[in-house]
Amino acid sequence: MNHAAFSPARVxxxxxxxxxxxxxxxxxxxxxxxxxxxxxxxxxxxxxxxEHQLKLLKDVSFGALQIFSLVIGIVATAxxxxxxxxxxxxxxxxxxxVPRHEYLLxxxxxxxxxxxxxxxxxxxxxxxxLWLREKLLLAQILAGLKAQTPEAVAQVQELVGxxxxxxxxxxxxxxxxxxxxxxxxxxxxxxxFASSTLFxxxxxxxxxxxxxxxxxxxxxxxxxxxxxxxxxxxSALLAVLTPDLGVFDVIDNVVNGQVVGPGSAGYMTGIALxxxxxxxxxxxxxxxxxxx
Amino acid sequence: xxxxxxxxxxxxxxxxLKLPLEQAATAHxxxxxxxxxxxxxxxxxxxxxxxxxxxxxxxxxxVASITYLRACGAWENVRWGAVDSLFQLTTRLQPRYTHYWxxxxxxxxxxxxSHYLNNEKLxxxxxxxxxxxxxxxxxxxLLEGLRMIPDDARLWHTLAELYERRDIQPAKAAxxxxxxxxxxxxxxxxxxxxYQYAKAADRALQLKGYExxxxxxxxxxxxxxxINTIKDLELALSIPAMLRIPEARVAPGAVR
Numbered sequence: 001m002n003h004a005a006f007s008p009a010r011v012x013x014x015x016x017x018x019x020x021x022x023x024x025x026x027x028x029x030x031x032x033x034x035x036x037x038x039x040x041x042x043x044x045x046x047x048x049x050x051e052h053q054l055k056l057l058k059d060v061s062f063g064a065l066q067i068f069s070l071v072i073g074i075v076a077t078a079x080x081x082x083x084x085x086x087x088x089x090x091x092x093x094x095x096x097x098v099p100r101h102e103y104l105l106x107x108x109x110x111x112x113x114x115x116x117x118x119x120x121x122x123x124x125x126x127x128x129x130l131w132l133r134e135k136l137l138l139a140q141i142l143a144g145l146k147a148q149t150p151e152a153v154a155q156v157q158e159l160v161g162x163x164x165x166x167x168x169x170x171x172x173x174x175x176x177x178x179x180x181x182x183x184x185x186x187x188x189x190x191x192x193f194a195s196s197t198l199f200x201x202x203x204x205x206x207x208x209x210x211x212x213x214x215x216x217x218x219x220x221x222x223x224x225x226x227x228x229x230x231x232x233x234x235s236a237l238l239a240v241l242t243p244d245l246g247v248f249d250v251i252d253n254v255v256n257g258q259v260v261g262p263g264s265a266g267y268m269t270g271i272a273l274x275x276x277x278x279x280x281x282x283x284x285x286x287x288x289x290x291x292x
Numbered sequence: 293x294x295x296x297x298x299x300x301x302x303x304x305x306x307x308x309l310k311l312p313l314e315q316a317a318t319a320h321x322x323x324x325x326x327x328x329x330x331x332x333x334x335x336x337x338x339x340x341x342x343x344x345x346x347x348x349x350x351x352x353x354x355v356a357s358i359t360y361l362r363a364c365g366a367w368e369n370v371r372w373g374a375v376d377s378l379f380q381l382t383t384r385l386q387p388r389y390t391h392y393w394x395x396x397x398x399x400x401x402x403x404x405x406s407h408y409l410n411n412e413k414l415x416x417x418x419x420x421x422x423x424x425x426x427x428x429x430x431x432x433x434l435l436e437g438l439r440m441i442p443d444d445a446r447l448w449h450t451l452a453e454l455y456e457r458r459d460i461q462p463a464k465a466a467x468x469x470x471x472x473x474x475x476x477x478x479x480x481x482x483x484x485x486x487y488q489y490a491k492a493a494d495r496a497l498q499l500k501g502y503e504x505x506x507x508x509x510x511x512x513x514x515x516x517x518x519i520n521t522i523k524d525l526e527l528a529l530s531i532p533a534m535l536r537i538p539e540a541r542v543a544p545g546a547v548r
Contacts, residue, residue, distance in 0.1 A: 045361065051391065056357050063354030176350065193296075215318055218311060240307030244314040250326040252353045256389050258325050267317040274313065278306035285299035 010098060014106020015113060021083070022076050022114050030072070031118060034064050035125050042129045050137040054163035057133060058255045061126040062172065066251075068122065069115050069180035070208065076114070077187035078200035080107050101284045104188065108280065111184050116177060123173045127165055134164035162257055171260035172251045178272040179248035183208055185279040186243065192286040210238055211245035218244065243275050328388055356385035360392065363399075372404040376429065383437065390446050393437030397450055401430025401458050427458045445475040452484070462491040466501070483508040483518065490521050495529070502529055509537060516542035 041060035045053060084090035093103060138160050145152055187204040194200040218239040248268055250260060321327040363378035379396035386392060408414065408422035434451045441447065452468030455461045466488035473481035482504050489501025502525045505518055519539050526536050 048364075052360075056361075059354045059357040063351050066350045179350070215314070218314060219318075239311065240304060243310075244318070246327070247314060247317050247321065249350045249352070250321060251350050252328065252386055253326050253388055255353050256386075258388075260326060261324060264321055264324050264326055267320050271310075271313060271317050274306075274310060278302065278310075282299045282302050282306075285295050285302065289295045 005099065006102065011102050011106045011109065014093070014098075014103060015109035018080065018107050018110020019114050021080075022110065025076070025079070027072060027076060027114075028118065030068050031121055034068060034122050037061075037064055038122075038126050038129050042133045050141060050160050051163050053137065054130065054134060054160070055255065057130055058163070058169070061122075061130075062176070062251045062255065065119060065122055065126075065173065065176050066179075069119060069176055070183055072115055072118065073111065073180045073184035074187045074201055074204045074208070076111050077107070077184050078191055078194075078197045078204070080111070080188075081191045082197050100288050101280075104192075104280065104283050104287055108185060108188055108276075111188075112181055115180050115184070119173055119177050119180075123170060127169070130169075131165045134160055166257075168254060168257075168259050171265060172254035174265065175248045175250050175254075175260070175268055178268050179245055182243055182245065182248075182272050182275045182279075185276040185283075189279045189283040189286070192283045192290065207242050208245060211242045212249070213246070214239055214242050214244045215246040244271075247271055325388065328386075352385045356382050356389070356392070359385065363396075367399060367403070370407065372399075372407070372426070375399050375404070379433075383433070387437075387440040390437070390441060390444050393433060393440075393447055394450050397430040397433040397437070397454065399430075400433060401427045401454050405430070405458065427454070430454055431459060443475060445472050448472045448475065449481075452488075456488060462488040463494070463497055466492075466497070479508060479511055479513060483513065487517070487521055490525055498525060498529060501525065502531070514539070 038057070038061050042057045045056060048056065081090070084093075090103075094100065138157065141156050141160065142148060142153065145156070183204065186207060187200060190203050190207075191197075191200040194203065217235040220235055250258075250264070250268070254260060318327060359378050359382045363375050363382060366374035366378055376396075376399075379392065379399065383389075383392045383396055405423045405426040408426060409419055411419060414422070431451070431454055434447055434454065437447050438444065438451070448468050448471045452465045452472060455465035455468060466485040469481045469485035469488060473479070473485065486501045486504030486508065489497045489504065492498060492501070502522070505522050505525070508514075508518060509522060519537070519542050522537055523541050525531070
């Protein structure tokens with residue numbers, strides 16, 4: 001029987017096993033916490049104006065989405081390889097005709113599937129609360145209007161609707177997912193040469209922080225604004241070695257109503273795929289000869 | 293040892309190849325107003341302030357909301373210094389959100405300014421000085437906001453009102469109202485600009501005001517204040533009788 005060099009079915013099996021493994025770690029408790037936070041944020045600070053109440057709800061929800069996706073992306077990935085080594089699952093898998101790149105790909109897809117599903121659930125919960133809050137605020141304001149002229153009603157609807165639920169917000173969630181996907185691939189790469197889980201978590205968090213300011217370093221380097229050789233060299237090295245995570249930070253402006261066009265979504269997806277492919281190649285090169 | 297070296301080479305190659313792609317994506321997203329443009333504050337300040345904002349990543353909006361709520365708390369406790377610094381932080385974190393600039397300026401130019409003006413514990417000279425300084429602070433906040441979002445009609449409108457009611461600079465107020473008119477296409481703001489030019493001491497500006505008010509008059513938008521101001525300008529500018537409007541001056545409170 002021929003043994004294929006790459007089998008999507010094997011990768012899928014590994015990914016499904018990874019999802020099961022992560023679900024057993026009870027990391028999805030975060031979802032319940034998220035729902036509680038969203039409901040609380042939705043009805044907190046009723047003294048603020050309607051526009052601000054809705055903005056606050058979106059800010060809190062998107063903040064929680066980011067934290068969930070990044071923490072799961074880093075911590076879950078950092079735990080996977082050591083846990084497989086500890087449980088000896090890794091030896092069982094690799095003793096079968098499973099190439100190491102398929103094992104890595106399966107792990108990555110498993111974590112991404114979990115993050116993706118989690119984000120979908122949270123997005124649905126957040127959208128529901130936002131929609132309810134929007135309708136409630138609108139009804140409250142309209143009830144308080146002395147003269148409900150069509151002009152006044154339209155103005156109120158525009159004011160509240162500007163901060164209400166739009167399809168565009170889901171593209172903001174896509175940006176959160178893409179950033180988490182890049183960070184997950186990065187954590188997997190770090191875990192391939194890391195000596196411990198803690199090392200992977202700390203190093204990846206540091207790269208994530210630098211990655212959010214990478215755009216600033218890159219622009220200074222490319223625009224030749226740095227004179228001393230050490231500054232220029234250091235900024236160039238950081239710009240080359242770290243991903244620009246700032247590219248995915250469109251949420252700040254999406255919350256304020258800016259529309260994510262197909263071009264922008266395409267750029268973000270393209271950049272995320274470039275990083276993920278690059279990091280997976282490096283992970284493979286590091287993992288293929290790793291002594292287990 | 294061969295594989296780790298290969299891995300490092302791939303990482304460096306990827307890093308070098310991705311730079312132009314990242315640069316293009318950033319430029320595109322900035323053009324689409326999805327990413328906040330970087331302010332050219334100089335390297336040190338940028339690394340300090342914008343670097344701080346960048347390190348918060350996608351949590352900037354959330355942190356801005358928290359600092360905004362803290363600023364509201366400081367306002368309730370009448371701590372104007374804290375209100376100013378917290379709003380400065382809030383606007384720095386989310387420079388494209390109009391509401392923050394607008395409210396920060398309102399707190400300074402209206403609330404803080406009036407608070408000092410009416411504070412009988414201070415001597416009159418100091419009260420006026422502090423009051424005016426806060427008006428100027430409000431103006432500076434709006435001007436900084438307009439540097440970030442130059443086409444924002446709401447900020448231009450607030451600046452116009454500030455020049456009209458707090459700083460008493462009719463010519464500047466008129467320019468701002470004209471800008472609002474240009475951005476919204478609403479003739480009412482050209483009329484408001486006309487009222488402001490009418491208050492100016494300069495004859496050329498008064499003439500400009502007259503033209504703007506006549507534009508509104510010809511468009512059949514004729515509230516009593518418009519008729520009265522045109523009448524005043526006809527006298528001040530010595531407009532020939534045949535060009536004057538036929539309406540009589542409207543008495544205050546009269547229904548037309």
